[in-house]
Amino acid sequence: MSFGEPEGYDEDARPHPLGRRGRSQAVAAAVCLVLGAGLIGGAVTGSWLAGDSGGSGARSGFAAAGDLWRNVPVDQLFPPTVRGGGAGPGGADRTWTRVAVAPDSGCEDAFDPLLRTVLDPVGCARLLRATYTDATRSHVTTVGLLFTKADAAGMASLARRFETERLDRRTDLMPLPYAAKDTAAAGFGARQRASWTISVLTDAPVVVYAVSGWADGRTVADPQPAGEAMESGTTTAPAQAGLGHEARGLADRVERGVRGHAGTATERPS
Numbered sequence: 718m719s720f721g722e723p724e725g726y727d728e729d730a731r732p733h734p735l736g737r738r739g740r741s742q743a744v745a746a747a748v749c750l751v752l753g754a755g756l757i758g759g760a761v762t763g764s765w766l767a768g769d770s771g772g773s774g775a776r777s778g779f780a781a782a783g784d785l786w787r788n789v790p791v792d793q794l795f796p797p798t799v800r801g802g803g804a805g806p807g808g809a810d811r812t813w814t815r816v817a818v819a820p821d822s823g824c825e826d827a828f829d830p831l832l833r834t835v836l837d838p839v840g841c842a843r844l845l846r847a848t849y850t851d852a853t854r855s856h857v858t859t860v861g862l863l864f865t866k867a868d869a870a871g872m873a874s875l876a877r878r879f880e881t882e883r884l885d886r887r888t889d890l891m892p893l894p895y896a897a898k899d900t901a902a903a904g905f906g907a908r909q910r911a912s913w914t915i916s917v918l919t920d921a922p923v924v925v926y927a928v929s930g931w932a933d934g935r936t937v938a939d940p941q942p943a944g945e946a947m948e949s950g951t952t953t954a955p956a957q958a959g960l961g962h963e964a965r966g967l968a969d970r971v972e973r974g975v976r977g978h979a980g981t982a983t984e985r986p987s
Contacts, residue, residue, distance in 0.1 A: 779869055782921030782979035786843040786864045789978050791818055794862065795847035795971065804966030806947075806959045811966055813849035813858065817897030821845050824863065829907075832890045836924065839875050840866030848894065849967060850901040850932060857902040857932045858963045859894040860971050863924040875924075876917040885915045886942040892926045904934030912960040914943040914968050921979055927968035929960040 785794065795818060801811035824833065824841035843864040850857050865872065879885050891913045896905040909930040916925045930937065941953050946961025955961060 778979050799970050801966040805962050812852045815849050816900040817848045819846040819895045839871050842866050846895045848902040854901050856963050857905045858929040858967050860927040860967050865922045873919045876919050879917050892928045894928050901932045908936045910940050911937040911955040912943050912946045912964045914964045925972045927964040929963040
């Protein structure tokens with residue numbers, strides 16, 4: 718004797734095997750489970766790729782960067798010697814020696830009035846500056862770190878403005894140098910500015926800038942932003958002297974240091 722599969726009835730009172738329906742239900746449930754897991758996994762992966770899962774880490778890194786001016790020694794933010802492999806014209810190496818460090822301060826009288834107005838929305842928590850000379854002592858460059866009071870949205874807004882309005886190329890928005898007596902930068906004043914660069918960071922509440930000139934105190938009638946002075950074939954005096962490379966090269970390396978220290982501070986156990 719053999720037994721058929723037990724039967725049940727559908728909504729129209731027609732018999733059907735119960736076991737077959739149970740298998741189909743199990744298959745359907747398994748498919749739903751797999752699809753559901755895939756959707757959840759996809760959502761998590763998408764969130765990770767978009768950076769959402771690292772939001773807290775990014776926020777802590779941003780906050781850590783804002784405290785570097787008091788937590789990191791000045792010799793680490795502005796090393797006595799900075800080496801710039803390939804930073805000069807044609808990929809030549811550069812070495813800069815620090816000749817002066819300004820006392821850490823607020824921003825009063827540290828910028829020309831128009832630049833101060835542009836920077837006002839992000840505020841000024843602290844300003845650090847140092848001046849360097851190249852290996853030949855022919856050029857001098859002041860590099861500055863403006864630690865702002867802004868949050869990430871405020872820094873992003875200022876960065877967008879600098880980019881869309883090309884504010885980093887306007888000669889009326891050049892940073893001021895820092896001169897120190899009895900150094901190669903003693904005569905490095907506002908009229909001696911030859912090339913400059915300004916970078917508004919979005920992963921840290923910091924504005925990094927550098928301004929360069931000649932160490933002999935000569936005045937410059939037509940200063941040129943570093944990006945333009947570094948372009949191939951440019952024949953202006955700042956370009957031919959490599960002063961765009963001086964400003965950009967030194968600013969880039971100090972900026973890397975800021976990011977490196979912020980990352981170290983983020984990873985350090987609490």
